[in-house]
Amino acid sequence: MWFVEALTQSPAPQPWLVLLVTSIASIFWHALLALLWRFHPSFAEWPLVLLPLLGAGTIVLATYLLLRKWTAMRGWNDRHRLALASGALLSHSLMGGVILTKTMTDRIVADWDSR
DSSP: OHHHHHHHHSBOOOHHHHHHHHHHHHHHHHIIIIIHHHHOGGGGSTTTTHHHHHHHHHHHHHHHHHHHHHHTSBTOOHHHHHHHHHHHHHHHHHHHHHHTTSSHHHHHHHHHHTO
């Protein structure tokens, strides 16, 4: 098929773009599944719970299709794979910091500082 052959002859995107797209997609995925219901508890109840789940599923599908296209392109190499993993790790760490800022240790330190 001509379009598959044309796709594989296209140059792969720059690694910084892979990092950026992966980070943004992963941040939105985390926000939908881990943050949205914390700000609006109604999203944790039926039927509104379907909205973040379907949104997250759409992000996963779109990212999968984009990565499938990118990995078939000429020039996809280890730097692209590193950017892909780094983008996911970056957003996971960022969201973990946002979500877990009120841990038991934070409460103990805040209680200790208030004395």
